[in-house]
Amino acid sequence: MREDALxxxxxxxxxxxxxxxxxxxxxxxxxxxxxxxxxxRDAQRLMYLHVPAAWxxxxxxxxxxxxxxxxxxxxxxxxxxxxxxxxxxxxGVVFTALTLVLGSLWGRPVxxxxxxxxxxxxxxxxxxxxxxxxxxLRRIPGPGRATRCAIAALIAFVDVPIxxxxxxxxxxxxxxxxxxxDELKAQIHGTMAFTLFWGVLxxxxxxxxxxxxxxxxEALEEGRDERELEQAIAERVASGETGPGGAADLVDSxxxx
Amino acid sequence: MPLVVRLxxxxxxxxxxxxxxxVDLDVEAGEVVLLSGANGSGKTTLLRVLAxxxxxxxxxxxxxxxxxxxxxxxxxxxxGLLGHETGCYDDLTVRENLRFAxxxxxxxxxxxxxxxxxxxxxxxxxVAHGRLSAGQRxxxxxxxxxxxxxxxxxxxxxxxxxxxxxxxxxxxxxxAAPSEDRTVLLASHELxxxxxxxxxxxxxxxxxxxxxxxxxxxxxxxxxxxEEEEVRAx
Amino acid sequence: MNLWRExxxxxxxxxxxxxxxxxxxxxxxxxxxxxxxxxxxALDPSRGVLARVAPGLFWVAVLLAALLAVSxxxxxxxxNAARDGLRLSGLxxxxxxxxxxxxxxxxxxxxxxxxGAGVAFLYDVELRSVGLLVAAAVAATAGVAATGTLYGVLxxxxxxxxxxxxxxxxxxxxxVMLGATRAWEAGLGRAASDGWPWVALLAxxxxxxxxxxxxxFGSLLEEA
Numbered sequence: 001m002r003e004d005a006l007x008x009x010x011x012x013x014x015x016x017x018x019x020x021x022x023x024x025x026x027x028x029x030x031x032x033x034x035x036x037x038x039x040x041r042d043a044q045r046l047m048y049l050h051v052p053a054a055w056x057x058x059x060x061x062x063x064x065x066x067x068x069x070x071x072x073x074x075x076x077x078x079x080x081x082x083x084x085x086x087x088x089x090x091x092g093v094v095f096t097a098l099t100l101v102l103g104s105l106w107g108r109p110v111x112x113x114x115x116x117x118x119x120x121x122x123x124x125x126x127x128x129x130x131x132x133x134x135x136x137l138r139r140i141p142g143p144g145r146a147t148r149c150a151i152a153a154l155i156a157f158v159d160v161p162i163x164x165x166x167x168x169x170x171x172x173x174x175x176x177x178x179x180x181x182d183e184l185k186a187q188i189h190g191t192m193a194f195t196l197f198w199g200v201l202x203x204x205x206x207x208x209x210x211x212x213x214x215x216x217x218e219a220l221e222e223g224r225d226e227r228e229l230e231q232a233i234a235e236r237v238a239s240g241e242t243g244p245g246g247a248a249d250l251v252d253s254x255x256x257x
Numbered sequence: 258m259p260l261v262v263r264l265x266x267x268x269x270x271x272x273x274x275x276x277x278x279x280v281d282l283d284v285e286a287g288e289v290v291l292l293s294g295a296n297g298s299g300k301t302t303l304l305r306v307l308a309x310x311x312x313x314x315x316x317x318x319x320x321x322x323x324x325x326x327x328x329x330x331x332x333x334x335x336x337g338l339l340g341h342e343t344g345c346y347d348d349l350t351v352r353e354n355l356r357f358a359x360x361x362x363x364x365x366x367x368x369x370x371x372x373x374x375x376x377x378x379x380x381x382x383x384v385a386h387g388r389l390s391a392g393q394r395x396x397x398x399x400x401x402x403x404x405x406x407x408x409x410x411x412x413x414x415x416x417x418x419x420x421x422x423x424x425x426x427x428x429x430x431x432x433a434a435p436s437e438d439r440t441v442l443l444a445s446h447e448l449x450x451x452x453x454x455x456x457x458x459x460x461x462x463x464x465x466x467x468x469x470x471x472x473x474x475x476x477x478x479x480x481x482x483x484e485e486e487e488v489r490a491x
Numbered sequence: 492m493n494l495w496r497e498x499x500x501x502x503x504x505x506x507x508x509x510x511x512x513x514x515x516x517x518x519x520x521x522x523x524x525x526x527x528x529x530x531x532x533a534l535d536p537s538r539g540v541l542a543r544v545a546p547g548l549f550w551v552a553v554l555l556a557a558l559l560a561v562s563x564x565x566x567x568x569x570x571n572a573a574r575d576g577l578r579l580s581g582l583x584x585x586x587x588x589x590x591x592x593x594x595x596x597x598x599x600x601x602x603x604x605x606x607g608a609g610v611a612f613l614y615d616v617e618l619r620s621v622g623l624l625v626a627a628a629v630a631a632t633a634g635v636a637a638t639g640t641l642y643g644v645l646x647x648x649x650x651x652x653x654x655x656x657x658x659x660x661x662x663x664x665x666x667v668m669l670g671a672t673r674a675w676e677a678g679l680g681r682a683a684s685d686g687w688p689w690v691a692l693l694a695x696x697x698x699x700x701x702x703x704x705x706x707x708f709g710s711l712l713e714e715a
Contacts, residue, residue, distance in 0.1 A: 072710075129662040136658060140649055143270065143312070144714025148645055151707045152659065155641065158699065159663045166666040166692060170673065173684050225273070233268065233275040236464045308579060329713070334581035344576025346504070346567055348511040357504050361497070361580035385511075386571070405581070 012212050019209045022202035029195040043109045050102035052199035053095045054120075056207050057127060058160075060092025063211070064134070065157035068150035079222065082146040085153060086138055087214035091207060093131040099124055119168035126163050130156040258285040261409055261440045262307060266316035269299075269306050276302035278464030279316065284442060286408075287435045291451050292444040294461035300444035301341075303461065304411045307442065308338045321409060332409075334362060337402030339412045343394050344401060347387035351378055354386055355400055362405040369404050376400045377426055391418040399427065410434060412443040416450065428454060494586050501582065501590025505564060506597060514563050515598045523556040523606045531613060541614040546675035549610045550668055554635065556602050558657050560595050561639035565647045574647060574715055584709030588640060592704065596636035603628055619680035627674035627686065630693035634667045637700040644708055648715035667696055 030048035037044035067085030070076045103121060104114045115121065134156065137149050262284035269277040276299045284290055292300050305311050307320050309329035318325035321332040345354040352373065359369035373379050376396040381389065389397065395418050402410060415427050431454050434441045445451045452458065459466050509515050530548045534540055541548075568574050577587060610616065618624065642659045646652040670689040677686025 126662050126665055129658075133655075133659040133662065136651075136655060137645075140651065142272065142714075144648075147710055147714050151711060152642075152645060155638075155700075155703060155707075156663060158703070159666070162666045162692075162696060162699075166669045169688075170669060173673075229270070229273060229275065232273065233278045233464075236275050236278045239463050310575060310578060330578075330709075333579055336579070338575075338579055340572065340575065342572035342575070344572050344579065346508055346573060347570055348508045348567070349504070353507065357500065358576070358580060360500055361582045363581075401576070405579075 012209070015205060015212070016209045019202065019205035022198070022205055026195070026199050026202045029191075029198055034191045034195045040110045043106060046102055046106040048195050048199045050099060050106055051196055052203035053099040053102060054124060055200050056203045057092055057096040057099050057124060059204070060088045060095060060207065061127060061131070061157065061160070063088040064092065064153050068153040068157075071146060071150045072154075079146070082150065083215050083218040083222075084211070085150065087211050087218060089131055089134050089138065089153070090214060091210050093128065093135060095203075095207075096124060096128045096131055100128060117167075118171055119164050122167045123160060123164040127160060130159070258287065260284065260319070261286050261288075261321055262442070263319045264306075264316065265318075267303075267306065267318050268314045268316050269302055269311050270314045271302065271311075275314075275464055277306065280461075280464070280466050282459065282466055284440060286440050287438070288457070289431060289434060289441040289443070289455045291448075291455035291458040292442060292461060293446070293448060293451075293458055298461040299464040300461055301413050304338065304413050304442065304444055305340070307409070308336050308411055309333055310338075334405065335408040337405050337407030337410050339395075339398050339402045339410075339415050341413060343386070343398040345386045345397065348385065350383050350385055351389070351393075351397055352382040354397065355404055358401045359404040364404060364406065368406075369400075372400045372404045375403070375426070375430075377422060392420055392423055395419050396423055396426065399430065403430065408439060410439050410441045412441065412445075414445055415443060416445060416447045424450070494583060494589075497582050497586035498589040498593065501587050502593040502597075503590075505567075505591060505594035508567055509594070509598060515560060515602070519556050519559045519563070519598075520602055520605055522559060523552050523602055524609050526552040526555055527606060527609050527613060542616050543681065545610050545614040545616045546679060546681070547672045548614075549606060549675065550631070550671045552606055552610075553599065553603055553632075554661070554664065554668060556606070557595075557599055557635050557639055558660065560598050560602070561643045561656060561660070562653065564591055564595055564640070565643040565652070568647060574712065578712060584712055585705040587712070588644075588704045588708035589701075591643075592633075592636045592640040592701070595639060596632050599632045599636060600628075603632065616679050618678070620678045620686070623686045623690065624675060624678035626690045627671055627678065627693060630690055630697050631667050631671035631674075633697035634693060634700055635664055637697060637704050638664055638667075641700065641704045641707065641711075644711045644715060647712075667693060670696070 026048065030045050034045070034048070036042050064085045067081040067083075067088065071078070071081035071085065100121070103124075107113050107116065134149060134153055137152050138145070140148075260283055262282060264280050264282040267277050267280040267282075268275060278299075280299070280303060282303075292303065294300055302311065306313065306318065306325070309320070309323075309325060309332060312329065313325055321335055323329075323331035343354075345358075349357070352370070355369045355373055356366055359365065359372070370379075373382060376399050378393065378396050378400060381393060384393075386394075386397070395415070399415065402412075410430075412427075412431075416424050419427060428450070431441055431443065443451060443455065461467070527548065530552075531541060534544070568577065611618075639656075639660055642656050642663075646655045646659070649655060670693045673682065673684075674686040674689040674693070676682040677684060677689070
């Protein structure tokens with residue numbers, strides 16, 4: 001058991017350092033190595049953060065949904081999955097907010113707009129609110145928390161593709177072919193593509209690292225709760241012997257022997 | 258005689274608090290068992306656990322053949338719980354509430370009217386639930402429990418709030434239980450009255466069944482064995 | 492007792508409570524009409540604008556009223572430990588889900604007829620394709636009722652229920668909002684495109700969430 005824990009710590013450290021290094025490399029790639037865009041110039045470099053952040057926002061939600069499903073399924077039911085789902089959601093909401101902010105920062109100098117009603121942005125905004133709702137549920141304590149949150153996560157997860165599809169269809173009908181939409185569909189080649197890929201990789205490492213950290217925090221808290229519980233049980237049984245209305249009093253009151 | 262209830266080391270948590278801290282209990286079919294103990298000793302929780310309303314944190318529990326850790330809902334159709342509240346709807350009348358409970362349990366309107374008669378609420382049949390007095394609500398709660406025609410009747414401080422006539426009704430129901438193929442588990446502070454009704458008494462203190470006899474009389478081999486149990490528990 | 496009879500029993504119970512207490516009729520419906528009126532204050536009441544956005548405003552008003560209807564539906568289950576009663580009743584949880592969702596849907600339908608009349612009257616719209624309007628309304632209402640009942644039971648035992656359900660429900664029913672408005676725009680002759688594909692989307696949403704509800708309601712009721 002201790003060897004497992006030690007291996008776990010080592011892997012976590014490796015992941016952590018890899019994440020840090022790959023972020024540094026991303027910075028170099030994104031800010032210097034990749035060429036500036038012909039039209040958008042340097043503002044386009046925000047894409048190297050925005051797209052990986054978006055990837056993470058959705059990945060985290062997928063992990064939350066998967067954890068929730070595994071928790072609900074009897075055969076794999078375990079608090080491990082509940083903790084993973086919760087930890088992933090906390091990370092995901094941050095990256096969703098980041099995606100939206102970066103999207104605005106990118107959009108404003110390039111196209112003059114803070115927001116556009118295209119399927120991807122709108123779905124990400126809805127995703128943000130779905131996260132917020134899930135985290136609100138997470139804050140409510142009680143024995144049923146894991147089941148409530150798991151079902152809520154799955155309800156929300158199923159909704160995301162429906163939202164995306166319906167908004168996409170809506171915008172197509174309105175023939176909103178703005179420059180914004182065309183740009184997002186543009187092909188990216190060479191160094192820029194590589195930088196983008198590297199960004200996704202770096203952010204994924206960050207996600208794994210943060211997930212592990214948050215998970216262990218939750219596990220430690222629950223471990224402490226277990227110990228407190230055992231103590232509470234012992235105290236309760238003892239109070240039955242000596243406290244008011246306890247065993248000693250009952251003997252005197254004529255309880256049957 | 259088959260065992261209707263079998264609990265071993267049952268621990269039940271309310272939030273973080275261990276309301277039951279390791280209860281052992283066996284109840285045979287047709288018995289009338291009294292659960293006594295101070296406020297906060299876990300009587301209500303024990304009854305609710307048996308009704309499948311609370312999960313067990315640890316330990317085992319089998320009620321009417323259903324394992325509580327696998328299937329809490331299975332035994333419910335055969336269980337009637339008289340709790341602190343009626344589980345009814347303020348805007349509906351007594352008769353409507355009872356009919357809903359009866360029909361949900363697969364019974365019909367005629368049967369529900371008969372139960373209404375038995376608990377003495379026929380005159381209040383068309384009174385809205387929100388207008389009932391506390392004692393009338395108790396009677397209605399008893400009626401709802403009986404309307405399911407349960408094999409296991411769980412009564413939580415049933416005499417509380419009832420007038421003399423109501424108490425008589427309740428005593429009749431409990432007395433008639435064995436002949437109606439019902440097992441009764443009743444939690445109460447009114448020890449004078451209930452000790453007369455019950456076949457045996459189990460005392461809860463600190464979330465554990467301490468005194469009285471955990472096993473039904475028919476499975477005891479000798480009084481000495483009972484003495485041994487007490488020494489170990491206390 | 493088969494599923495359908497149990498569904499009717501539960502729906503009948505909820506509708507009878509409504510018939511006695513008249514909360515939807517005297518409180519939720521006026522609320523919906525006030526929302527419709529408020530939109531007129533918020534927007535330019537020169538009729539052109541209102542008529543154009545009438546479908547959207549109608550569905551926003553319905554959605555907000557649905558929040559109240561869901562809240563009321565579970566409020567009655569909070570009094571007198573009625574949830575315990577439901578759990579102990581031995582009813583199939585899927586039947587309880589369908590019964591409660593069905594009762595909410597019926598109440599919403601009454602609301603929609605009244606609000607629709609209000610919108611037609613105040614915003615001066617004309618009906619083009621009644622079949623489309625009705626089909627879209629049925630599918631949208633079913634979807635909202637199912638999802639609302641699901642979140643209603645999820646939050647039923649929680650102290651923060653009143654503020655939590657809107658936060659949880661509204662993002663999830665966004666596609667219903669979208670689809671119903673588009674379908675009604677077509678039904679009122681305000682859009683060039685066909686409204687029926689949107690009805691298909693609404694029906695898909697309703698089916699999906701009704702299925703989820705039937706599966707999940709039992710577990711959620713136990714935890715409530």
